[in-house]
Amino acid sequence: MSARAALVSMTMVIALGCGRDHRAPIARGAGGSLASPLVSRWAESFPGPGRVDYQPTGSEGALTLVELGTVDFGVRDTPLTDAERARAGASFVELPLAHGAVAVAANLPGVSDLKLDRELLAGLFLGEIPRWSDPRIARTNPGKVLPDVPVLVVHRADGSGTMRKFSEYVAAASPRFREIAGAGDAPNLGTGVRARGTGGVAMSLKSTLGAVGVLELGLARSSGLSVASLEGADGAYVAPSPEGNGYPLVSTIYAISNVGSGPRATLVASFFSWALGEGQSAATFGPGPHDPAFGPLTPSERDAARKALEAWSGARS
Secondary structure (H helix, E strand, O other), X not given: OOHHHHHHHHHHHHHHHOOOOOOOXXXXXXXXXXXXXXXXXXXXXXXXXXXXXXXXXXXXXXXXXXXXXXXXXXXXXXXXXXHHXXXXXXXXXXXXEEXXXXXXXXXXOOOOOOEEOHHHHHHXXXXXXXEOOOHHHHHHOOOOOOOOOEOEEEEEOOOOHHHHHHHHHHHOOOHHHHXXXXXXXXXXXXXXXXXXXXXXXXXXXXXXXXXXXXXXXXXXXXXXXXXXXXXXXXXXXXXXXXXXXXXXXXXXXEEEEOOOOOHHXXXXXXXXXXXXXXXXXXXXXXXXXXXXXXXXXXXXXXXXXXXXXXXXXXXXX
16 A cells, blocks of 8 residues: 555544544544554543543554644654654644553463564564574573464554564664664565454464563453563563563654634644643553553653643744
8 A cells, every 4th residue: 555545544543533523523543553552541541521532553654644734643653853843843843742662472371571672683583583482592591381373473564662562672672673673654574464453463463372562561461461571671570561561662752733813723722731640640550460650751741841842822813
C-alpha cells in the first residue's frame, strides 16, 4: 500500500470512529499504538466539556494526519526531528504526556524471566536462530527449560515507533543487524510474517507457539505472553518497566497539534491540560498482567509541558 493510500485508509477509519453524538465538540486524535491504552483511557475519563476520540493508526503518519487536518492532535512514540519541527512551523505544539515501555514478547508458555542480549535479539529477528532450544539462548538462560520449537518472527507491516525503538537498540550493538535490517520505523527484517497494527501483531503472537515480536508492555502482559529482560546500560538484565529502572526500551509519549482557534482548539487544550494534571494518575505501572503499564512524567517534565501548553493556548485565543 502506498503512503497516500494508507493515509486515505486512516482518514476513513478515523471518520467512522468519530461518527457518534455530534451535539458536543469532538477532538479527534490518532497516532502511536504504544500510547493507545493510556490515551483511550484518558479519552473515556476526560470530564469535558466535549469528547475525545483516539484511533491507533501508528506513530509514522501522525504528523501528516495533523498537517492535513484529518485529526486535531497526534500522538507519537518519538519527538519531532529538527526537520519535522521546521516543516511543522510555529503553530505546532509538542508536549510530553507520559512514558511507556516496549517489550520483546514471545509465545513460550511456562517460560518466565527470559533473558535476551542484543546479539540474541539480532539472531532471532534476522532468522539466524531458528529454534528456541538453540544453545546460544540456553547459555544466556542457564537452568531454564526452553521448548524445542521453531522461532517465528512477527513484525509490523506498517511502520511503528515501537519498531524504531527496538531496532535502534539492537542496531547500536549489532553491526550485522544494522547492515541487514537497519534502524527505523520499518526495519528490513526479511524473515517471519507481517501483521498490520499492534493488534495484528498481538493476535499472531498469541496464536503461534514460538512466535516472537515487539509490543507495548501492557498488551504483551495482558495477552499472556512471556516478556524478556534486556540488557541495560551497565550490562545487567532488566525486566520491562517504564519507571526509570534502567530498562532500555522506554519511550516518551508525545502529543502534537496545530488546531486553530475555536471550540475544538479549546477542547484539545483542555484535554492536554487534564492529561498533564489529574490524568497522570492513570499513567501508572502495576505488577499484574492487567495493570496499567505506563509511567507518569517527572515534576520537571510536567512543569515544562504545562508552560509550553499555556504559551500555545494563549496564541490560539
